Each structure stands twice: as C-alpha cells, then as structure tokens.
Amino acid sequence: MTSSTVAPNVRGVMAPGRRRVFSMCGMCSVRCPIEVTVENGRVVWIQGNAGDAAMGESLCAKGAAALSFEYDDERPQTPLIRTGPRGSGHWRRASWDEALDYIADRLRETIEEFGGRGIALSDRGGPFTDLTRTFVRALGSPNYCDHDAACGSNAHHAARSLYGCGRTAITFDIANCRHLVLYGRNVTESFKVAEAKEFMTALARGMKCTYIDPRASITACKATRYWQVRPNSDYALNLALIHEVLRTGVYDQAFVARFVSGMDYLREAVKEATPEWQEMHTGIPADELRAFVAEIAKDAPRVIFHPGWMVARHRQSFYVSRTALILNALFGAIEVEGGCILAKSPEDVCAKGLRKLADRVPAVTAPRADGAGTTHPQWDPASGMVHQLYRAMASGEPYGIGAYFVYRHDPLTALPDAEAIKQAWEKLKLLVAIDVRYSETAWHADVILPEATYLERANILAQNAGARPSFSMRDQAIAPRFDSRPAWWIFREILRRVGDPAHAEALDFETIEELWDYQLEGTGVTVAQLRERGIVSLAPSAVITPRDELSFKTPSGKIEIESETLEKAGIPSLAPFKAPAAATGNRFYLLFGRVGVQAHGQWLNDPLLNEVAPEQVLWIHPSRAGPLGIADGDEVEIGGGGRYRAFIKARLTEWIHPDAVFMLHGYGATVPLATRACGLGVADQRLQHGKLYDFDPAGGGNNLTETIVTVVRKGA
Ligand SMILES: Nc1nc2c(c(=O)[nH]1)N[C@H]1C(S)=C(S)[C@@H](COP(=O)(O)OP(=O)(O)OC[C@H]3O[C@@H](n4cnc5c(=O)[nH]c(N)nc54)[C@H](O)[C@@H]3O)O[C@H]1N2
Ligand SMILES: Nc1nc2c(c(=O)[nH]1)N[C@H]1C(S)=C(S)[C@@H](COP(=O)(O)OP(=O)(O)OC[C@H]3O[C@@H](n4cnc5c(=O)[nH]c(N)nc54)[C@H](O)[C@@H]3O)O[C@H]1N2
Ligand code: SF4
Ligand SMILES: [Mo]
Numbered sequence: 001m002t003s004s005t006v007a008p009n010v011r012g013v014m015a016p017g018r019r020r021v022f023s024m025c026g027m028c029s030v031r032c033p034i035e036v037t038v039e040n041g042r043v044v045w046i047q048g049n050a051g052d053a054a055m056g057e058s059l060c061a062k063g064a065a066a067l068s069f070e071y072d073d074e075r076p077q078t079p080l081i082r083t084g085p086r087g088s089g090h091w092r093r094a095s096w097d098e099a100l101d102y103i104a105d106r107l108r109e110t111i112e113e114f115g116g117r118g119i120a121l122s123d124r125g126g127p128f129t130d131l132t133r134t135f136v137r138a139l140g141s142p143n144y145c146d147h148d149a150a151c152g153s154n155a156h157h158a159a160r161s162l163y164g165c166g167r168t169a170i171t172f173d174i175a176n177c178r179h180l181v182l183y184g185r186n187v188t189e190s191f192k193v194a195e196a197k198e199f200m201t202a203l204a205r206g207m208k209c210t211y212i213d214p215r216a217s218i219t220a221c222k223a224t225r226y227w228q229v230r231p232n233s234d235y236a237l238n239l240a241l242i243h244e245v246l247r248t249g250v251y252d253q254a255f256v257a258r259f260v261s262g263m264d265y266l267r268e269a270v271k272e273a274t275p276e277w278q279e280m281h282t283g284i285p286a287d288e289l290r291a292f293v294a295e296i297a298k299d300a301p302r303v304i305f306h307p308g309w310m311v312a313r314h315r316q317s318f319y320v321s322r323t324a325l326i327l328n329a330l331f332g333a334i335e336v337e338g339g340c341i342l343a344k345s346p347e348d349v350c351a352k353g354l355r356k357l358a359d360r361v362p363a364v365t366a367p368r369a370d371g372a373g374t375t376h377p378q379w380d381p382a383s384g385m386v387h388q389l390y391r392a393m394a395s396g397e398p399y400g401i402g403a404y405f406v407y408r409h410d411p412l413t414a415l416p417d418a419e420a421i422k423q424a425w426e427k428l429k430l431l432v433a434i435d436v437r438y439s440e441t442a443w444h445a446d447v448i449l450p451e452a453t454y455l456e457r458a459n460i461l462a463q464n465a466g467a468r469p470s471f472s473m474r475d476q477a478i479a480p481r482f483d484s485r486p487a488w489w490i491f492r493e494i495l496r497r498v499g500d501p502a503h504a505e506a507l508d509f510e511t512i513e514e515l516w517d518y519q520l521e522g523t524g525v526t527v528a529q530l531r532e533r534g535i536v537s538l539a540p541s542a543v544i545t546p547r548d549e550l551s552f553k554t555p556s557g558k559i560e561i562e563s564e565t566l567e568k569a570g571i572p573s574l575a576p577f578k579a580p581a582a583a584t585g586n587r588f589y590l591l592f593g594r595v596g597v598q599a600h601g602q603w604l605n606d607p608l609l610n611e612v613a614p615e616q617v618l619w620i621h622p623s624r625a626g627p628l629g630i631a632d633g634d635e636v637e638i639g640g641g642g643r644y645r646a647f648i649k650a651r652l653t654e655w656i657h658p659d660a661v662f663m664l665h666g667y668g669a670t671v672p673l674a675t676r677a678c679g680l681g682v683a684d685q686r687l688q689h690g691k692l693y694d695f696d697p698a699g700g701g702n703n704l705t706e707t708i709v710t711v712v713r714k715g716a
Pocket of ligand 3: 025026027028029030031032058059060061062063064191192193
C-alpha cells in the first residue's frame with residue numbers, strides 16, 4: 001500500500017469525508033468481494049468484503065496492489081485508432097464519437113458482406129457475459145465465445161457428459177473433506193482466496209491431500225502425499241485407480257446402483273488397467289496406488305477427486321477429468337458434506353433469477369462458425385470454441401468473419417502460437433480491443449477502446465450459482481481518471497450507431513441503475529440491498545439435495561459413464577489410454593503454471609507487482625541437464641519449433657520430472673508502452689508452436705502440455 005493509505009475504522013463507522021463502496025476485485029478473474037474506502041474521490045483503502053463469510057474477507061497480493069494499478073498512468077487513456085500497419089504501434093487519439101462511428105461503419109460493411117454472423121466476440125467468460133452475449137445477438141450473430149478453450153473446457157465438457165452440468169456448477173466442500181485429491185490443481189498458488197484459506201484450515205484439522213503433478217508446486221509441499229507423475233499420463237493413473245476400486249469392491253454400491261449408469265462399460269474399459277500397467281506409464285508405484293485406494297475408501301464419502309480447473313491440457317485430458325468425476329461417483333462423494341456439491345440456481349432454492357438482457361433479442365438462427373453444438377455436438381454452444389472461430393477467420397469456412405471484438409481477453413497471451421493468431425486476423429476488416437491495459441492483442445488491434453477500470457465503473461449484476469446461490473454487484477467507487485467508459489455504455493453506443501438490422505434497443509438503458517432494475521425485476525431484491533452489502537445470498541446456507549430428491553440433468557437423469565451424446569459424436573466415452581511419446585536428448589515437455597502474485601498476462605506491468613515478481617527460471621532435472629552441459633544458473637536457449645526462440649536461466653531441481661521443463665506463464669510481453677513488463681522473460685504461449693488448432697478432440701481444450709521444446713546451453 002502507498003504511504004498515503006490509512007486503514008479506515010474497520011467495519012465501524014466511516015471517518016468523516018470517507019465513503020465505503022461494496023464491489024468486486026478486478027485484479028484477476030476470480031472476482032473476490034471487496035470493500036473500497038473512498039476519500040475526496042480517491043481510493044484510499046481496499047479490503048475483502050467481510051459481509052460475506054462464505055467468500056472470506058481477505059485479498060491476495062494482487063488484490064492489494066489495486067491502488068498501484070489504479071494510479072498508474074501506463075494504460076490507454078483515450079480511444080485509439082491505428083494509423084500504421086497492425087502491431088506497428090502507430091496510433092492516433094480519437095474522441096469516443098469518432099472511434100465508435102469508425103467501428104459502426106466497419107460493422108455495417110461486414111454485415112453487408114457476410115451478414116450479422118460475420119461479427120464475432122470473445123471475452124473472459126464469468127458472471128457478466130449476459131452483456132456481451134446480448135451485444136453479439138443484437139448484431140445478428142451467434143459467434144460469442146469465451147476464453148475457455150485455453151482454460152477449463154476439457155473439465156467443463158467432462159462434467160456435462162457425466163453429471164449434465166458445467167464445471168463451474170460443481171463446488172467442492174473442502175472445509176468438511178477428509179481426503180482431497182488434486183491433479184495439478186495448485187490451490188495455494190493458482191488460487192481463489194477463499195478456497196486457499198479453506199484448504200489450509202482443512203489441512204490444519206487433519207484433512208489428507210494427495211497432490212499429483214510432474215513438478216512440486218507449493219501445494220505439493222503442503223500435501224500429505226505427493227506423486228511426481230510422468231507428464232500427460234494421469235489418465236492411466238485414473239484408469240488403474242478405478243480398476244483397483246472395482247476389484248476390491250470398496251465403492252458405494254447403493255449410490256452407484258441408484259445414480260450411476262454404464263458400470264458394465266466401465267468394467268470393460270478398465271479391465272487391463274492394473275496398478276502395474278499404470279506404473280509403467282506414470283511412474284507411480286503399484287503398491288502405493290493400492291495403499292492409497294484402501295486409505296481413501298475409509299474416508300469416503302468425504303473425499304474429493306478434483307476434476308481440475310485449467311487441468312493439464314493434452315489430447316486426453318478430457319478423460320482425466322472424466323475419470324476423476326467417475327471416482328467421485330464411485331465413492332458416493334456427490335451431494336454430501338465433504339464431497340462435491342452441485343450448484344443450485346435461484347429457482348432450485350425457490351427464488352427468482354435475474355432477468356436476462358439476452359431475452360430482449362430474438363435468438364439467432366445462423367449456425368455457429370466454430371461448430372460448437374452442431375458439427376461438434378459434445379461442445380457447449382454457450383461457451384463456443386475460440387480456436388475453431390479462429391479457423392473460420394483464417395479459412396472463411398464455414399463462412400467468413402469480418403469483424404472481431406476482444407473484450408477482457410488477450411488472445412496473444414491466452415492462446416498458443418502468436419504467428420497463427422496474427423495470420424487468422426489478416427482477413428479481418430476490423431479488430432477491436434476493449435481493455436484497461438495495453439495488452440498484446442490491443443497493441444495489434446485496429447481500435448483500442450479503454451474501459452474504465454473496475455474501481456471506476458459499475459458492471460451489470462452477477463448471478464452466482466453455488467451451493468448457496470447469490471446476486472452480487474460491482475459498483476463504481478471513483479470517477480474514471482481518463483477518458484474511458486464502462487462496457488455496458490460502450491456496447492450500447494455501438495448498437496445505437498449500427499442501427500437496424502440490429503436490435504439496437506437491446507441495451508437501451510440510460511443509467512446502470514435502470515439496467516439493474518430491469519435485471520432485478522420480480523426477484524424481490526433491490527439495488528439498495530446490494531449496495532448495502534455487495535452480495536445478497538438467496539439461501540440461508542449451503543443447500544444439499546436429499547438423496548431421494550437427487551437427479552442429474554443428463555438424458556437419463558443418472559451419472560452417465562457411457563454417454564450417448566459422446567458416442568453419437570464418434571467419441572468413445574472412455575478411450576484407450578495413449579502413452580505420451582518419449583522426450584529425450586534436448587527435447588522436453590514444456591509445462592507452465594503460476595505464482596500467487598501473477599495474474600495471466602496482466603500483472604507484470606503493475607508497479608508494485610513488478611517489484612515483487614520472481615525471476616522467471618526454467619526448472620530442469622539434473623539428470624537431463626548434466627548430459628547437455630547445463631549447470632544451475634546457466635543461460636539456456638529454448639525453442640518450440642517456430643520462429644520464436646528465447647534465453648532463460650536454468651534452475652536445476654529434482655522437483656521436476658525428468659521428461660519436462662517448467663516455467664511461469666505471464667512473461668515475455670512486447671508492448672513498448674508497458675515499460676516495466678516489456679521484454680521481461682519468456683512467453684510460454686509463443687513456444688507452443690502449432691498448437692492453436694491442435695486440441696483434445698473430446699473436450700476441445702488446446703493441447704498445450706504436449707508442447708515439445710528444445711533446450712541448449714547458450715553458446716553451445
Ligand atoms: N495467482 C493466480 N491465481 C489464479 C490465476 C492466476 O492467473 N494467478 N488464474 C486463475 C485461473 S483462470 C485458473 S484456470 C486457475 C488455474 O489453476 P490450476 O488449474 O491449478 O492451473 P495452473 O496453475 O496453471 O497449474 C498447472 C499445474 O499443472 C501441472 N501439470 C502440468 N502437466 C501436468 C500433468 O500432466 N499432470 C498433472 N497432474 N499436472 C500437470 C503444472 O506443473 C502446474 O503445476 O488459477 C486461477 N487462479
Ligand atoms: N501458454 C499459456 N496459455 C494460457 C495459460 C497459461 O498458463 N499458459 N492460462 C490459460 C488460462 S487458465 C486462462 S483463464 C487464459 C486467460 O487469458 P485471458 O482471459 O486473456 O487473460 P486475463 O489476463 O485474465 O485477461 C485478459 C485481458 O483482460 C484485460 N482486463 C483486465 N481487467 C479488465 C477490465 O476490467 N476490463 C477490460 N475491458 N479488460 C480488462 C487484461 O488487461 C487482459 O488484457 O489464458 C490461458 N492461456
Ligand atoms: S484472487 Fe486476488 S486478485 Fe483475484 S479477485 Fe481475489 S483478491 Fe483479487
Ligand atoms: Mo483459467
């Protein structure tokens with residue numbers, strides 16, 4: 001915190017001249033609830049929103065760096081229109097009228113050439129997408145995509161195919177769990193604050209944790225058991241776990257008989273997957289696996305096999321998530337204390353949900369360009385599949401895309417292979433970035449529209465499904481410091497300017513309060529109540545559905561191990577395990593991850609976070625480094641097969657599997673106006689050469705962790 005920062009009277013009456021605003025942190029996409037103290041139009045203090053015990057009242061280091069982010073001038077301060085070639089960094093300042101008219105003209109041209117469906121938008125997913133979906137729909141396009149292809153789409157589709165709900169609809173009752181199993185789910189570094197606290201408290205009271213990762217993260221160090229699995233082989237482990245569970249009969253037979261279908265299919269699929277067989281592939285000793293199964297069976301049903309958030313993304317990671325979810329089912333660890341609890345909608349707790357903005361516009365009948373829900377029936381059309389949108393952009397098939405908005409999304413950092421991305425953009429008439437920073441993508445856009453920061457704006461209201469559903473508010477704390485605007489205003493203005501054929505009235509609200517009133521209509525909850533607390537819970541506590549009322553939103557109402565939707569799409573419900581190819585000599589699997597002060601690509605230019613950023617190093621096993629003549633601290637050259645090659649310092653450690661190297665994500669920025677981050681470190685996503693269109697055919701996630709890099713000592 002800066003020296004001018006003085007803590008307010010915690011939870012008490014505000015000092016004269018001070019104001020408290022309840023809102024949501026925006027320093028990463030977890031969106032923890034916050035209390036902001038404002039004095040003379042300046043934010044002077046931020047802390048977690050203590051009013052919501054369920055979410056905790058703490059901020060992480062990034063959240064606490066909010067003031068340094070807010071009062072940093074290194075961000076777009078007015079709309080900018082490109083004057084040189086894409087990426088050249090030649091811009092002219094524009095007024096909002098000028099920039100919005102420019103965009104509207106290009107949109108009309110696009111509609112004339114391709115129809116409304118030639119317009120696309122990708123964003124960061126989450127609780128505010130009703131706004132962006134409505135905007136896209138109002139332009140007559142089905143092509144809204146979230147970011148998930150590079151994040152959780154494999155886990156998402158695994159959950160849909162088994163439990164009939166999305167990945168975010170599964171919550172984990174770590175507080176009451178006895179044994180938590182994590183497959184590279186690094187809860188103490190890649191965290192949600194509340195979950196990390198719940199995890200540490202649970203460990204302190206004796207919860208066991210088995211952590212599985214080719215490299216030892218901080219979570220590995222906290223865990224009670226660590227398995228250094230061979231990269232990209234967890235599916236073999238899970239098949240063998242299921243084999244052992246079925247062989248020993250330690251599963252919850254009553255739960256399975258009542259709620260699970262496809263057990264014969266499962267028996268057949270794991271028939272050959274003995275503990276010894278998996279040891280060959282994963283390196284995890286067969287005896288340890290057997291001991292683990294016996295141990296965890298005693299703790300069931302208070303056990304959780306976490307199906308992953310981002311989950312290691314290779315061509316079979318969908319099946320890693322799917323088998324983790326099957327293990328939960330076998331142990332009856334669903335809809336019980338200490339297990340997985342399925343999210344409840346407002347309707348599930350006899351409340352009414354927010355009215356949708358999208359309902360103001362008729363549904364678009366044009367097929368999606370990415371094939372989600374049609375040519376790929378197993379993919380959720382509500383999320384889309386952003387890399388297949390890129391394929392359409394690049395190829396013009398199934399139809400051309402002429403205009404593309406990125407909103408709170410930085411594909412040049414979030415998606416692999418910058419060269420392939422830029423190539424796809426070549427056909428666009430218009431690329432607009434709506435951002436609060438000079439992201440890598442914004443730097444290559446035609447127009448940058450600066451959004452007001454999360455402290456300077458309000459968002460549409462959020463509806464949070466969870467064990468305890470709620471509504472929450474991001475409210476404006478201070479006036480924008482520069483000539484920036486909130487997203488709801490920006491999208492409204494574009495629709496107004498494009499005029500017919502769009503449903504320009506879709507977002508025609510004069511104020512955010514008017515928009516909120518529309519959302520809240522009929523819910524019985526008021527804007528005043530939300531302003532008072534930031535969050536309004538719709539149930540007094542977490543709701544667990546009693547067993548005799550439990551059913552799943554799958555076609556059969558059961559947990560479907562054998563899924564008709566998958567089989568119809570030509571995708572086996574459980575495919576045979578494919579062993580990853582060996583990585584020998586100077587070739588390694590490239591793994592990546594996070595630390596607590598990092599948030600994707602958006603942190604390193606922050607004045608405070610930049611100061612505490614760890615040096616980016618390459619973890620490499622001594623047994624592999626030795627023969628390459630690499631000593632600890634040596635500079636090495638790393639390449640991924642494309643044009644991008646970079647230098648990084650080697651860190652020799654046995655805490656990484658010999659087949660892999662590991663580096664932190666979020667480095668290697670190239671925008672000169674982000675002076676603190678520019679040129680610092682290596683961009684892992686640029687080493688993932690050829691991976692934009694390489695994906696898990698079942699889950700759709702980009703195949704990132706099968707990236708092979710070569711590592712040589714500098715000058716060797
Ligand atoms: N501080 C911080 N916290 C965050 C975020 C952030 O940017 N910064 N982002 C948030 C978001 S959007 C997400 S999706 C989550 C991501 O959270 P996680 O899903 O926990 O993902 P990562 O942190 O990327 O961790 C990836 C881990 O997977 C391991 N791994 C790689 N290959 C394999 C493999 O084959 N098997 C196994 N078992 N493990 C493997 C890597 O070594 C690494 O430790 O974090 C969230 N929280
Ligand atoms: N190689 C590699 N690729 C990855 C990952 C990885 O670890 N390695 N991680 C993956 C994961 S898990 C995810 S979730 C994605 C994340 O990828 P993104 O979703 O692209 O990442 P973010 O950094 O969350 O945000 C994207 C942009 O939003 C901007 N932004 C932040 N706040 C605001 C705001 O209030 N308004 C507006 N308009 N813009 C804002 C940021 O400046 C940034 O440019 O990347 C994925 N891709
Ligand atoms: S995890 Fe940290 S940065 Fe992310 S929303 Fe929560 S407090 Fe903010
Ligand atoms: Mo993510």
